[in-house]
Amino acid sequence: MPKRALILLEGTRANGLLYVRAAQRLGLNPITLSSDPAQHGYLATESCEASxxxxxxxxxxxxxxxxxxxxYEIVGITSAQEAVYATVGELCRHFNLPGPNPESIRRCCDKFIQREILAEGNVPIPAYRLAANAADVKSAxxxxxxxxxxxxxxxxNSKGVRLCRDVDEVAEHTTYLLDGKHIWRSPPRILIEEFAQGHHYWIHLMGNEAIGIEGADLGPPPYFLFREAIFPAQLTDDEQKNIEGVSLSCLRALGLGWGPTNIEFRLTKRGPVVIEVNPRLAGHPQPAQLAYGIDLVTEHIKLVIGSEWNLNKRHSYAAGWRSLFPDCDGMLDWIGGVSQAAALSGVAEVKLHVKPETPIFRKGDNIDSLGLITAVSPDVAQTKAILQRAVDLIDWSITPFPTIGE
Structure with missing residues (x-):
């Protein structure tokens, strides 16, 4: 009898290994198909099959x-990477396997088309325009x-996303996006949006069911770097109901509702405003497992292979994470205190994204993070305190690159 295999298209730094290990726990053989398997370091570390x-x-x-x-008996095909998720839908359709609607995924992944559809569905979103040149950006x-x-x-991952507070910043970032410093996968198309002000949240959904809402703190402008998040967020019943209601409106408008979705919001004076609908798991799904006992990666794979999932809460704690961002560019000499931080009571994981002797080039997006600390406790205040104690134990040294002329 052939082995049962789960095909994974590409992977991600945050979730790729989670999918591999969840598949193995379910008795499946995960096989990653990638344009460059070497870019996913965990494949070699875990001795995973890849093509x-x-x-x-x-x-x-x-x-x-x-x-x-x-x-092999291929029992499912999926991915943790948004860029290839529409292709996952096409493959599932070809091989008659459960999967997402590729047309819906494709529409959702284009932020302008997504905005147009949500606007037609009367979903609250920021004012927006689309531009392809500097003059149109300035006008918009x-x-x-x-x-x-x-x-x-x-x-x-907030790549190329920036808050522009005056005309000079608009011109500067437009130049950055159009003059070759940003990598485009298609002809340049810039979205210009109203800055919706308010606390940042995102909701985790599987199918049409809301799992929970996470509250996030961002770093200082002009970039949108997620520094810390707490799950579940501290919201009133009305705020939670409003976010859940708007989320379901998003799914209906975009033709989603199969598999995972995470939706970003700003809670403004006029209520929840949708910043982005992502037809995939969030980059850090572990807090849902720590807080509620719901392993979203495993439950997603169950859906992919046609098994029955279980989204019932097993317990209720407060989980959170903190991202470690460098404060300068240069060569990472060393990073220490990781084992001490990991040993703290309540710390679930300390995960580093880089190793010593790695050059650090900050780009103002969430890939700048050096690592992530995840913690859990019975209440929010305690979880935040644990995260802070862990952060205080971790230190690193970055030698700045020499300036021209030195």
């Missing part, structure tokens, strides 16, 4: 999956009114 294949080429993926079927910013948020129409 090099162009994940932007549907025919090549169909051919590789067909080849693998000679050895004037129409909306400063400050505005400039972002690529397609992208993740």
């Amino acid at each position: 090099r294949v162009d994940t932007n080429n549907l025919d090549a993926l169909i051919s590789e999956c067909s080849r693998l079927r000679a050895t 910013a004037a129409e909306i009114g400063l400050p505005v948020v400039l972002k690529p129409a397609v992208g993740i």
Whole structure:
């Protein structure tokens, strides 16, 4: 009898290993298809099977999956990476496996099209415009009114996203986006948005069911760096109901509701305003497991392979995480205190994204993070205190790069 295999398209720094290990716990053999398997370091560390294949080429993926079927029973196909998730839907459709609607995913991943659909569905969103050149960006910013948020129409991890508070910052960031410093996967299209002011939240959903709402603290402007988050967020019953209601409106408008979705909000004076709908798990799904006992990665895989999932809460705690951001560019000489922080009562994990002797080039997005601390306790205040104690134990040294002329 052939081994049961789960095909994973690409991976992510945050969730790729979680999918591999969850598949193994379910008795499946995870096989990653990647344009460059070496970029996912955990594949070698975990001795995971992987194949090099162009994940932007549907025919090549169909051919590789067909080849693998000679050895394995492929019971599911999925991904933790948004960029290839529409392709996952196409593959599932081809092989008659459960999967997301590729058209819905594709529409959702284009932030401008997503905005257009949500606006038609009367979902509360910031005012927005689309531009492809500097003159149109300047005009759109004037129409909306400063400050505005400039972002690529397609992208993740806050790459290329910036708050622009005056016309000079608008011009500067437009130049950055259009003059080759930002990598575009398609012709440049810039989204200009009203800056919705208020506390930041995102909601985790599986299918049409709300799992919980997470509250986040961001770093200082002009960038949107997630520094800390607490799950579940401290909200009133009315605030929670309003966010859940708007979330379901998003799913209906965009044709989602199969598998995981996370939706970002700002809670403004006029209520919850949708910042972004992401047709995938959040980058850090572990707090839901720590707080409620719901392993969202495992439950997603169960759906993918046609098994019955279980989204029932097993307990109720307060979980949270803190991201470690460098304060300068340069060569990371050392990072210490990790084992001491990990040994603290309540700390669930200390995960580093980089190793010593790694060059640090900050780009103002969430990939700048050096690592992540996750903690859990019976209440929010205690969890925040644990995170702070852990952060205080961790230190590092970065030698700045020499300036020109030195």
